[in-house]
Amino acid sequence: MTTLLQFENVSFAFGQQNILDGVSFHLEEGCCAALIGPNGVGKTTLLRLSAGLLRCSSGYISVGGQAVTGLRRLERAQRIALVPQQVEVPFDFRVQQIVEQGRAPYLRLFGGPTRKDQVAVERAMALTDVAPLAHRVFNELSGGERQRVKIALGLAQEPQLLLLDEPTQNLDIGRQVELLDLVASLRREGITILAAIHDLQLIPEAFSSVLLLTPEQRLIHGRPQDILRPEILEKAFNCPPRRHPVLVHQNLTLKAKIV
Amino acid sequence: MEVEVAEPRIFTPVVSSRHTANLGAILCILTVALLAAMLFSMTVGAVHVSLRTILEAAMAQHSVPASDATILLQVRLPRIIAAAIIGAALSIAGLLFQGLFRNPMADPYVIGSSGGAALGASVGLFLLPQFSMLGFSTISLSAFAGSVVTIALVYWLARTGGRTQVVTLLLAGFGVSTMLSYSTYFMELLNQNYGLGMSVLVSWFHGTIDVPRWTQLAVAGGMVCAAGSICLPLARRLNTLALGEEYAQQLGIHLEYTRIAIIVTGSLLVAGAVSLGGLISFVGLVVPHLVRLVMGPDNVRLLPVTAIAGALFLVLTDTAARTLLAPTEVPVGVLSAFIGGPFFLYLLRRTKREYKL
Numbered sequence: 137m138t139t140l141l142q143f144e145n146v147s148f149a150f151g152q153q154n155i156l157d158g159v160s161f162h163l164e165e166g167c168c169a170a171l172i173g174p175n176g177v178g179k180t181t182l183l184r185l186s187a188g189l190l191r192c193s194s195g196y197i198s199v200g201g202q203a204v205t206g207l208r209r210l211e212r213a214q215r216i217a218l219v220p221q222q223v224e225v226p227f228d229f230r231v232q233q234i235v236e237q238g239r240a241p242y243l244r245l246f247g248g249p250t251r252k253d254q255v256a257v258e259r260a261m262a263l264t265d266v267a268p269l270a271h272r273v274f275n276e277l278s279g280g281e282r283q284r285v286k287i288a289l290g291l292a293q294e295p296q297l298l299l300l301d302e303p304t305q306n307l308d309i310g311r312q313v314e315l316l317d318l319v320a321s322l323r324r325e326g327i328t329i330l331a332a333i334h335d336l337q338l339i340p341e342a343f344s345s346v347l348l349l350t351p352e353q354r355l356i357h358g359r360p361q362d363i364l365r366p367e368i369l370e371k372a373f374n375c376p377p378r379r380h381p382v383l384v385h386q387n388l389t390l391k392a393k394i395v
Numbered sequence: 396m397e398v399e400v401a402e403p404r405i406f407t408p409v410v411s412s413r414h415t416a417n418l419g420a421i422l423c424i425l426t427v428a429l430l431a432a433m434l435f436s437m438t439v440g441a442v443h444v445s446l447r448t449i450l451e452a453a454m455a456q457h458s459v460p461a462s463d464a465t466i467l468l469q470v471r472l473p474r475i476i477a478a479a480i481i482g483a484a485l486s487i488a489g490l491l492f493q494g495l496f497r498n499p500m501a502d503p504y505v506i507g508s509s510g511g512a513a514l515g516a517s518v519g520l521f522l523l524p525q526f527s528m529l530g531f532s533t534i535s536l537s538a539f540a541g542s543v544v545t546i547a548l549v550y551w552l553a554r555t556g557g558r559t560q561v562v563t564l565l566l567a568g569f570g571v572s573t574m575l576s577y578s579t580y581f582m583e584l585l586n587q588n589y590g591l592g593m594s595v596l597v598s599w600f601h602g603t604i605d606v607p608r609w610t611q612l613a614v615a616g617g618m619v620c621a622a623g624s625i626c627l628p629l630a631r632r633l634n635t636l637a638l639g640e641e642y643a644q645q646l647g648i649h650l651e652y653t654r655i656a657i658i659v660t661g662s663l664l665v666a667g668a669v670s671l672g673g674l675i676s677f678v679g680l681v682v683p684h685l686v687r688l689v690m691g692p693d694n695v696r697l698l699p700v701t702a703i704a705g706a707l708f709l710v711l712t713d714t715a716a717r718t719l720l721a722p723t724e725v726p727v728g729v730l731s732a733f734i735g736g737p738f739f740l741y742l743l744r745r746t747k748r749e750y751k752l
Contacts, residue, residue, distance in 0.1 A: 189644055213647030220641050226497045227637060227692035240635045241647040245628050248695075293646070 140165045146195030157353035168323045171332040173349030179332040183299045187218040213241035217290035218299040232270040238292025260291035280311030300331035316342045425703040436714040478713040479706035484619045484668040486705025489679020491661040494633030502680035506568040510575035512669035515541020517582040535670045542662035603726040604672040618667035622660045630694035675728045677735020
């Protein structure tokens with residue numbers, strides 16, 4: 137297994153505030169990692185650093201052996217796709233038009249989309265099952281549908297690394313399961329996934345490893361069964377012991393072992 | 396016990412015909428309409444020249460009385476072409492600015508870019524009336540500069556956290572425009588005091604298409620063509636930009652370069668338009684909006700249709716301006732405000748409900 141994403145002693149400060157402090161980890165090609173941690177701990181920042189949208193204040197981030205900040209803009213966008221939490225579109229763009237934007241990194245300055253771009257868009261829409269929505273207006277979709285369209289856009293970029301920021305946020309349980317299935321199928325496609333996620337109970341099902349970002353700006357990386365332990369989570373999330381139903385009633389660790 | 400199973404919802408594509416409108420067909424129809432409107436406009440005015448005479452003049456000039464030929468070629472034709480250029484330029488500029496601000500209310504007049512161009516032009520006229528560079532007169536050059544500075548300023552003022560709220564955009568545009576128009580008025584006073592006799596500025600306020608000299612037309616037309624030719628790659632980027640800054644950046648778009656390119660291109664268009672016709676309001680708002688209703692929001696498809704529709708709109712408006720109260724001429728800016736103003740207010744009303752930006 138080769139390393140795809142590597143963080144080496146990465147720090148990031150926003151003004152006076154240290155958000156990440158000496159974070160190191162690496163993700164192997166084809167793995168599917170969940171990034172967890174309390175609100176405001178810097179999960180989105182970590183994703184944006186991985187996508188090369190932010191520059192770390194110190195340390196080194198590489199994707200496929202090359203420094204992220206050393207990649208040319210378009211090359212970076214062809215390798216890494218970030219699916220943000222929120223997207224607002226001011227005009228009535230159709231779903232297909234939205235997904236087509238994923239090909240922007242491949243278009244030449246004066247050239248239009250080619251057959252190859254079309255194929256990539258169709259494939260991305262088929263994988264995420266949004267083809268039937270192709271002509272719907274994006275702004276009129278439900279939360280779950282939007283989420284799938286956003287992922288389709290990311291897939292149209294044909295990235296090696298897919299970064300998802302809270303993909304299950306605001307989804308009902310049915311749509312959460314759909315999304316997990318989608319993540320599993322993407323994993324089978326060999327796409328490396330790093331997803332910031334709050335729904336801990338969903339992790340054992342779909343993810344092969346867990347990155348826990350703690351308020352002390354430390355990062356713990358391990359298998360789900362090693363990280364998803366009530367004692368570790370209660371401390372990291374500053375949650376009173378034996379109070380949260382997910383930690384009390386669901387034996388996450390046990391579930392993780394079975395999977 | 397039987398459980399009633401809901402019928403699976405059969406997917407019906409919601410592609411309404413208005414969003415798959417055939418680009419080629421619409422371009423053809425609009426081009427024909429534009430040519431027809433221009434021909435019609437040639438016939439009307441203080442002296443009625445029949446369509447037949449005009450067509451004959453086009454074939455062989457000698458069969459037309461010299462006075463008619465002068466009216467047609469030196470008076471009406473340049474003005475009609477000017478109207479077409481201005482209409483196209485303002486409409487494309489409106490399209491660009493709406494994409495840049497990610498806000499359907501942006502318009503060269505509303506956001507003060509036209510005002511900036513007018514102030515720039517009047518400053519140029521006051522300071523260096525004789526100067527010209529590469530064939531571009533002071534007016535066009537300083538109008539361009541004025542427009543660039545204004546849009547950059549309004550953009551900077553109106554943005555909060557990567558977005559422009561309708562309210563902040565309109566307020567910033569209003570504030571800047573007001574300052575600009577009174578500065579322009581002040582320049583006008585100075586001009587009078589120093590006896591430079593630049594009465595051009597008054598008519599600029601109301602947006603009047605004077606009968607331009609052919610050289611003027613060539614300069615403005617050149618500016619508009621230059622800008623129009625770099626609009627296609629910009630239109631693609633506007634589509635990506637519609638997803639928001641973070642997305643655009645993620646997709647490999649250089650935000651700063653793209654913004655600068657849009658501001659410069661839009662300013663070229665506005666400066667070209669303002670140097671021909673002064674401040675004409677709302678064209679850049681009404682036309683892209685109507686075209687978007689038919690063509691959908693894809694800027695690549697919108698661009699050519701908007702340009703021709705804009706030309707058609709202003710040729711018709713200017714023809715009406717020349718004839719409605721003949722022999723008195725209504726400034727075309729007045730008419731476009733009469734048409735565009737209510738439309739703008741209607742959009743504002745709708746915006747409150749629909750665009751939560």
